[in-house]
Amino acid sequence: MMNTPIHKRSLADEVANQIKAYIRSGHYVAGQRLPTEPELMKQYGVGRSSIREAVRMLANSGLLRVQQGLGTFINEFVEENETLHQRLNRAAAKDIDEVRQLLEVKIAQKAALNRTPKQLEEIEGFLNERLQAPGCSAGEDRSVYSGRY
Amino acid sequence: MMNTPIHKRSLADEVANQIKAYIRSGHYVAGQRLPTEPELMKQYGVGRSSIREAVRMLANSGLLRVQQGLGTFINEFVEENETLHQRLNRAAAKDIDEVRQLLEVKIAQKAALNRTPKQLEEIEGFLNERLQAPGCSAGEDRSVYSGRY
DNA sequence: CCCGATTTGTACGTATGTATC
DNA sequence: GGATACATACGTACAAATCGG
Numbered sequence: 001m002m003n004t005p006i007h008k009r010s011l012a013d014e015v016a017n018q019i020k021a022y023i024r025s026g027h028y029v030a031g032q033r034l035p036t037e038p039e040l041m042k043q044y045g046v047g048r049s050s051i052r053e054a055v056r057m058l059a060n061s062g063l064l065r066v067q068q069g070l071g072t073f074i075n076e077f078v079e080e081n082e083t084l085h086q087r088l089n090r091a092a093a094k095d096i097d098e099v100r101q102l103l104e105v106k107i108a109q110k111a112a113l114n115r116t117p118k119q120l121e122e123i124e125g126f127l128n129e130r131l132q133a134p135g136c137s138a139g140e141d142r143s144v145y146s147g148r149y
Numbered sequence: 150m151m152n153t154p155i156h157k158r159s160l161a162d163e164v165a166n167q168i169k170a171y172i173r174s175g176h177y178v179a180g181q182r183l184p185t186e187p188e189l190m191k192q193y194g195v196g197r198s199s200i201r202e203a204v205r206m207l208a209n210s211g212l213l214r215v216q217q218g219l220g221t222f223i224n225e226f227v228e229e230n231e232t233l234h235q236r237l238n239r240a241a242a243k244d245i246d247e248v249r250q251l252l253e254v255k256i257a258q259k260a261a262l263n264r265t266p267k268q269l270e271e272i273e274g275f276l277n278e279r280l281q282a283p284g285c286s287a288g289e290d291r292s293v294y295s296g297r298y
Numbered sequence: 299c300c301c302g303a304t305t306t307g308t309a310c311g312t313a314t315g316t317a318t319c
Numbered sequence: 320g321g322a323t324a325c326a327t328a329c330g331t332a333c334a335a336a337t338c339g340g
Contacts, residue, residue, distance in 0.1 A: 008316090046328080047330070053328095067305090068335065071337095185323080197310080217316065218323075
């Protein structure tokens with residue numbers, strides 16, 4: 001009796017969905033503060049760990065922003081089930097692709113000028129491995145520029 | 150102001166780093182099972198929540214794989230990926246920097262041509278969040294090209 | 299500058315549920 | 320069904336950050 005395809009939703013999932021729905025229904029303005037954890041506990045009738053887990057999920061997905069000593073605030077500019085990376089990628093997919101082609105050409109030029117054929121082949125291998133390797137969090141990282149050098 | 154770059158490391162962070170270091174030092178083979186949670190508790194002298202938080206971070210970054218009723222297992226292909234990453238960066242630092250400048254200029258051009266100022270600002274916000282957000286494994290991701298589009 | 303109130307962060311303990319063997 | 324091991328949930332206590340008096 002284990003093959004039940006029913007989603008056993010944890011309390012944290014349940015609370016997270018309710019908070020999300022409440023925010024989406026327009027009861028909150030952007031930047032507004034969420035009720036405190038004790039209030040949410042009474043409001044949903046669950047313990048603090050469940051509240052914190054729910055808030056953690058929503059904050060991880062970008063819907064909430066938590067600050068110690070201050071409170072939890074609504075961001076409200078993210079779409080459902082979409083991380084920041086995914087949204088950025090979809091929004092600028094064409095531009096990124098164009099940049100990517102430029103990047104590959106430039107890499108090839110530099111490699112051909114300054115590197116031996118063996119080293120060029122090595123670098124190409126690196127890039128191929130990076131293509132297949134799952135990065136962090138189920139391999140959703142497709143960043144083009146994410147830091148300084 | 151609180152400009153101290155010192156990270157107050159929680160117990161979970163400490164345990165996660167130790168486990169990571171232990172795995173990297175080669176004491177585990179790929180696919181091998183980690184000690185159980187009670188054993189890790191005694192081994193590190195912390196409570197179960199800290200162990201679970203540490204394992205959760207490592208699993209989220211892809212180093213561990215947890216399965217209920219079975220145990221926690223080592224994936225160990227992340228280390229290779231990071232090694233390649235670091236090697237590529239170190240080996241071709243100058244080339245990458247040159248490409249980076251090219252990339253930034255091209256991105257600015259594309260943004261100015263095809264996007265409204267508001268969208269440009271939005272994308273800049275995303276990049277800033279990526280800079281501060283602790284990504285996988287202590288936020289060392291500086292990839293220029295890490296996937297296909 | 300210190301103090302206290304408020305709010306989130308961390309850590310522990312305990313009990314129970316669920317999956318695998 | 321029993322044994323093992325991770326998952327969920329609650330409660331408690333204290334630490335740390337923020338703000339206002």
